[in-house]
Amino acid sequence: MARVSTLPRNEAGTETVIGILRQAFGDRLQTGAAIRQQHGHTTTWIETQPPDAVVFPHSTEEVADIVRACAEHRVPVIGYGTGTSLEGHVNAPAGGICVDFTQMDRILAVHAEDLDCVVQPGVTREQLNTHLRDQGLFFPIDPGANASLGGMASTRASGTNAVRYGTMKDNVIALEAVMPDGRIIRTAQRARKSSAGYDLTRLLVGAEGTLGLITEITLRLHGIPEAMSAARCSFPTVDAACRAVMATIQYGIPVARIELLDRVAVRAVNAYSKMDLPEAPLLLLEFHGSEAGVAEQAETFGTIAEDVGGAGFEWTRSAEERNRLWKARHDFYWASLQLRPGATGFATDVCVPISRLAECVNAATARAEELGLLAPLVGHVGDGNFHISPIVDPNDADEIARTEDFAGWLAELAISMDGTCTGEHGIGQGKRDYLKQELGPATEVMAALKAAIDPHNIMNPGKIF
Amino acid sequence: MARVSTLPRNEAGTETVIGILRQAFGDRLQTGAAIRQQHGHTTTWIETQPPDAVVFPHSTEEVADIVRACAEHRVPVIGYGTGTSLEGHVNAPAGGICVDFTQMDRILAVHAEDLDCVVQPGVTREQLNTHLRDQGLFFPIDPGANASLGGMASTRASGTNAVRYGTMKDNVIALEAVMPDGRIIRTAQRARKSSAGYDLTRLLVGAEGTLGLITEITLRLHGIPEAMSAARCSFPTVDAACRAVMATIQYGIPVARIELLDRVAVRAVNAYSKMDLPEAPLLLLEFHGSEAGVAEQAETFGTIAEDVGGAGFEWTRSAEERNRLWKARHDFYWASLQLRPGATGFATDVCVPISRLAECVNAATARAEELGLLAPLVGHVGDGNFHISPIVDPNDADEIARTEDFAGWLAELAISMDGTCTGEHGIGQGKRDYLKQELGPATEVMAALKAAIDPHNIMNPGKIF
Numbered sequence: 001m002a003r004v005s006t007l008p009r010n011e012a013g014t015e016t017v018i019g020i021l022r023q024a025f026g027d028r029l030q031t032g033a034a035i036r037q038q039h040g041h042t043t044t045w046i047e048t049q050p051p052d053a054v055v056f057p058h059s060t061e062e063v064a065d066i067v068r069a070c071a072e073h074r075v076p077v078i079g080y081g082t083g084t085s086l087e088g089h090v091n092a093p094a095g096g097i098c099v100d101f102t103q104m105d106r107i108l109a110v111h112a113e114d115l116d117c118v119v120q121p122g123v124t125r126e127q128l129n130t131h132l133r134d135q136g137l138f139f140p141i142d143p144g145a146n147a148s149l150g151g152m153a154s155t156r157a158s159g160t161n162a163v164r165y166g167t168m169k170d171n172v173i174a175l176e177a178v179m180p181d182g183r184i185i186r187t188a189q190r191a192r193k194s195s196a197g198y199d200l201t202r203l204l205v206g207a208e209g210t211l212g213l214i215t216e217i218t219l220r221l222h223g224i225p226e227a228m229s230a231a232r233c234s235f236p237t238v239d240a241a242c243r244a245v246m247a248t249i250q251y252g253i254p255v256a257r258i259e260l261l262d263r264v265a266v267r268a269v270n271a272y273s274k275m276d277l278p279e280a281p282l283l284l285l286e287f288h289g290s291e292a293g294v295a296e297q298a299e300t301f302g303t304i305a306e307d308v309g310g311a312g313f314e315w316t317r318s319a320e321e322r323n324r325l326w327k328a329r330h331d332f333y334w335a336s337l338q339l340r341p342g343a344t345g346f347a348t349d350v351c352v353p354i355s356r357l358a359e360c361v362n363a364a365t366a367r368a369e370e371l372g373l374l375a376p377l378v379g380h381v382g383d384g385n386f387h388i389s390p391i392v393d394p395n396d397a398d399e400i401a402r403t404e405d406f407a408g409w410l411a412e413l414a415i416s417m418d419g420t421c422t423g424e425h426g427i428g429q430g431k432r433d434y435l436k437q438e439l440g441p442a443t444e445v446m447a448a449l450k451a452a453i454d455p456h457n458i459m460n461p462g463k464i465f
Numbered sequence: 466m467a468r469v470s471t472l473p474r475n476e477a478g479t480e481t482v483i484g485i486l487r488q489a490f491g492d493r494l495q496t497g498a499a500i501r502q503q504h505g506h507t508t509t510w511i512e513t514q515p516p517d518a519v520v521f522p523h524s525t526e527e528v529a530d531i532v533r534a535c536a537e538h539r540v541p542v543i544g545y546g547t548g549t550s551l552e553g554h555v556n557a558p559a560g561g562i563c564v565d566f567t568q569m570d571r572i573l574a575v576h577a578e579d580l581d582c583v584v585q586p587g588v589t590r591e592q593l594n595t596h597l598r599d600q601g602l603f604f605p606i607d608p609g610a611n612a613s614l615g616g617m618a619s620t621r622a623s624g625t626n627a628v629r630y631g632t633m634k635d636n637v638i639a640l641e642a643v644m645p646d647g648r649i650i651r652t653a654q655r656a657r658k659s660s661a662g663y664d665l666t667r668l669l670v671g672a673e674g675t676l677g678l679i680t681e682i683t684l685r686l687h688g689i690p691e692a693m694s695a696a697r698c699s700f701p702t703v704d705a706a707c708r709a710v711m712a713t714i715q716y717g718i719p720v721a722r723i724e725l726l727d728r729v730a731v732r733a734v735n736a737y738s739k740m741d742l743p744e745a746p747l748l749l750l751e752f753h754g755s756e757a758g759v760a761e762q763a764e765t766f767g768t769i770a771e772d773v774g775g776a777g778f779e780w781t782r783s784a785e786e787r788n789r790l791w792k793a794r795h796d797f798y799w800a801s802l803q804l805r806p807g808a809t810g811f812a813t814d815v816c817v818p819i820s821r822l823a824e825c826v827n828a829a830t831a832r833a834e835e836l837g838l839l840a841p842l843v844g845h846v847g848d849g850n851f852h853i854s855p856i857v858d859p860n861d862a863d864e865i866a867r868t869e870d871f872a873g874w875l876a877e878l879a880i881s882m883d884g885t886c887t888g889e890h891g892i893g894q895g896k897r898d899y900l901k902q903e904l905g906p907a908t909e910v911m912a913a914l915k916a917a918i919d920p921h922n923i924m925n926p927g928k929i930f
Contacts, residue, residue, distance in 0.1 A: 113711055113820035114849075156660040167658050169667070170635060185907040191816040192848045193632050194885035195621040195671055197892055197900050197929055198911045202634070202667030206660055223717040246578055252688040254719075290761060351656040355578035383657045384579075418655035426660040435662050442650040445918065446663045452917030453910065464662055 013073035068182035081148025087428025121150020156206030163382030176216035231315035242358035272335030350414035351423030385423030478538035533647035546613030552893025586615020621671030628847030641681035696780035707823035737800030815879035816888030850888035
C-alpha cells in the first residue's frame with residue numbers, strides 16, 4: 001500500500017464532539033473499528049486512514065449540527081457517499097468525523113416540465129435513473145461505479161457520455177450546502193441559467209468536500225432519446241483510432257459515447273466478459289437521437305472510420321447487444337484485475353487536448369512497457385481523457401515504486417501537452433503535487449479561498465492541498 | 466437618469482498612479498473629459514460615473530503593471546471591453562483607472578483539431594467569427610451586441626442560442642487573469658475537462674471584474690453545422706407559445722434558438738424592420754444539424770406548434786430569409802425605442818424555470834399595463850429567460866419611479882418562482898439588492914471570497930456588492 005502522511009490530531013476535541021453527537025444521534029453515531037475502517041477505505045492502494053467516528057444524518061439541519069459541533073471544537077469533517085472515489089478522498093489523515101450520507105437518499109422533487117430534479121446527496125445515479133425511467137427522463141453522468149450524486153458533484157465526476165452531456169459541472173444547476181461554520185446556503189435558484197453573482201455552484205462542484213458539505217443537489221435531466229444505437233470498430237493502431245475520434249468530433253457528430261480500448265484492454269474484456277472482439281485498438285460508440293438521426297450518425301461514423309483504416313465496423317439498434325457491449329466496458333476494471341489475479345489496479349486519469357491524444361497514449365503505453373508494467377488502457381477519448389492502469393502486486397515494493405514513477409511521469413507529460421493530471425477523479429491525497437505542477441500560482445489563489453471559507457481547515461483536511 | 470451612490474475616493478493615490486502610468490504608457494493613458502465620460506457610459510439609464518483615467522494596455526504584463534500600481538496605492542481598477550453591458554459595470558463610483566482592452570484584440574491561436582481557440586479579452590465575438598469562418602468553425606455565444614469576449618466572460622453572457630450551446634460558463638475552457646495583487650494566474654489547462662482543484666475558471670466567469678482582470682481566454686468552438694434552417698410560428702396566446710417551447714425542449718429537439726416576441730414586440734419589429742409578421746405572440750426558431758436533421762427538427766416542431774394552436778408555421782433553408790429574420794430580432798432594441806421616439810429602454814432580465822414561464826410573462830405584461838408602461842417583451846424562452854423592457858421618458862420622474870417599482874416587483878416575482886433576477890446581464894450596480902433577496906446567506910460567502918482575493922476592494926468596487 002502507498003503511504004500518505006498523517007496530520008496532527010485533536011484528540012480532546014474529537015472526544016468532546018463524539019460525546020455531543022452520541023447524545024444527539026444515538027445509534028446513528030458509530031465508532032466500531034470495522035465501520036471506521038470501511039469508511040476510510042479507498043478503491044486504490046492508498047492506505048486506509050479511518051475516521052474516529054461515523055455519523056448518519058437524516059437532514060440538512062442535522063448536518064449543520066454536526067458541522068457546528070466540529071467547528072466549535074476544531075475537529076475534521078469528512079463527507080462520505082459510496083466510497084468509490086479513487087484518490088483517498090474519504091481518508092481521515094487527521095482523524096475526525098465521517099458524515100455518511102447513505103441515509104439522506106431521498107429524491108425530493110422531479111420537475112419533468114423543467115427537466116430537473118432535486119435530490120439528497122446520498123441518492124445514487126442508478127437509484128435516480130430507476131426512479132426517472134417511467135417519466136421518460138434520465139440523468140446522463142455515468143462514472144461507471146454506482147456512486148452517490150453528492151460524491152459525484154464533489155469530485156466533478158464525468159465518465160463515458162461526458163462527450164455529449166458534459167460533466168457534473170454542466171449538470172448541477174444549484175446546491176444546498178453546509179459551510180464550515182455550520183451556515184446553510186443555497187448557491188443558486190432553479191432557473192437554467194443565471195448571472196447572479198459568483199458561481200458558488202461551480203466552486204463547490206469539484207471542491208472535494210474541502211469547502212463545505214453538499215446537502216441537496218438540483219440536477220439537470222434529459223429526455224430519454226427516441227432511439228439509441230451502439231457501434232464498434234477496430235483499428236490497426238491507436239493513432240488511427242484517435243484520428244477517427246478527432247474527425248468525429250470535428251464533423252460535429254453528436255456521439256453520446258466514444259470509448260477507446262487498447263489491445264491489452266480488449267484482451268482483458270474478451271476473457272472476463274466472454275466476448276470475441278478482435279485483439280486490436282477498439283472504439284465503442286453510442287448514438288442518441290431520432291430513429292433517422294442515429295442511423296445517419298452511425299453511417300457517417302462508419303465512413304470516417306473506414307477512411308482511417310477501421311475494420312469490422314458494426315452497429316446495432318438492439319438494446320440487448322448494446323447493453324452487453326457497455327456492460328463489458330463497465331466491467332473493465334474487474335476484467336483488468338483478472339489479467340493478474342491477486343494484483344490491484346492503479347488508475348491514472350490524464351486528459352489532454354484531442355490533437356495530442358494519440359501521442360500521449362502511445363508514449364504512455366511505450367513507457368509502461370519499458371518499465372515492465374502490465375497496463376491496459378481505456379479512454380473517454382472524445383474528451384481526450386484516458387486511464388492507463390498498471391495492474392500491480394501490492395506487496396512488490398519495486399513494482400509499486402515503478403508505478404508511482406510512471407504515474408508522475410505521465411502527469412508531467414499530460415501537463416506539458418496543455419492537459420491535466422486529472423480529467424475526472426480529482427486531486428484527493430494522491431495528486432496534490434501534480435496540481436501544483438499543473439496550475440502553479442493558481443493553487444495559491446485556491447489556498448486563499450480555502451483559508452477564507454474554512455479558516456480552521458476542518459473540512460476534509462489533507463485533500464487537494 | 467437613475468442615480469447610484471458614489472463611494473469614497475482616493476484622490477492622492479489616484480494622482481500618484483496616473484503619474485506612474487503616464488510615464489509607462491505615454492499617450493496610451495488618457496485623462497480627457499470626453500474619453501472618461503465615454504468609458505463610464507452605460508447602455509441603460511444608470512448615470513455615468515467616469516473613471517479618472519483610461520489606459521490601453523497591449524499585454525498581460527502591462528495589465529499586471531497597472532494593477533500593481535493601483536494595488537500599491539489603493540486605487541480602483543475597472544475593466545472595459547466595448548461598454549455594452551447593461552448594469553453599470555463600467556461605471557467608476559469611486560473613481561480610479563479604467564483598463565480598456567480594445568488594443569488587446571489578438572486571436573492568439575486557433576486549434577481547429579481541438580475545437581478551441583485562445584484570444585485576448587478585447588477580441589469581439591464578430592471579429593472571432595469572421596476569423597473562424599474559413600476553417601468551418603464558429604463561437605456560438607451571441608448576446609446581440611458585438612461585445613468583447615472578456616466582457617462576455619465577465620458577465621457570464623449568453624443570448625439567443627444558449628438553449629443549444631450553453632452560456633459563457635459552458636464555453637470558456639480556461640482563463641489567464643491578473644489578480645488584485647498583480648499576480649498572473651492561469652485557471653486551467655486546455656484539456657476539455659478537468660477535476661484539478663477549485664474551478665477558478667467558473668469563479669472568474671461572471672465575477673464582473675471584481676476578482677481580477679481577464680487577460681486571455683481559451684474558448685470552446687463548434688463546427689459550423691452542415692445545415693441551418695429558421696422557422697417562425699404565431700400563437701393565439703403567450704401561454705400557447707410557452708407550451709410549444711416546453712414540449713420542444715422536453716421532446717429533446719436540439720433547437721439552436723427559440724425566441725419569443727410578444728404582440729407589442731412584433732409590432733415594433735414590423736415597423737422598424739419593415740416586416741409583416743402577424744401581430745400575435747411569435748416564436749422564432751433556428752435548427753442546426755445535417756440536411757435531413759434540420760428538416761426533421763422543423764417538421765417535429767411544426768407538429769408540436771399545431772397541437773397547441775400555432776398558426777402560420779413556416780420554415781426555410783434560405784440563408785437570406787434566415788438572416789433577415791434574425792437581423793430583425795437583433796434590431797429589437799432599436800425597434801422598441803422607435804415605439805416612442807426620444808424615450809430610453811430599461812432592460813429587465815429575469816429567468817425562471819420553464820414551467821413558470823407563461824405565468825411569469827403574463828403577470829409581467831399585465832403589471833406593466835397596470836402601471837401604464839409601454840413594455841415590449843422578447844425572450845430566450847428555451848432557457849426561461851425574458852426581457853420585458855419599459856420604454857421610458859428619461860425626464861419623467863414619475864414614470865422612472867414606476868419603472869423601478871416594476872423592475873423590483875418583477876425580480877421578486879421571478880425569485881418567488883425559484884428563478885433569478887438576472888439570466889445574463891449580471892448584477893452590476895443595478896441589481897445588488899435583488900441579489901441579496903435571491904441568495905441570502907450565499908451572498909455572505911461571496912463577500913468572504915471577495916475580501917480574501919481583493920482585501921482592499923480595488924477591483925471594480927461598487928459592483929455586485
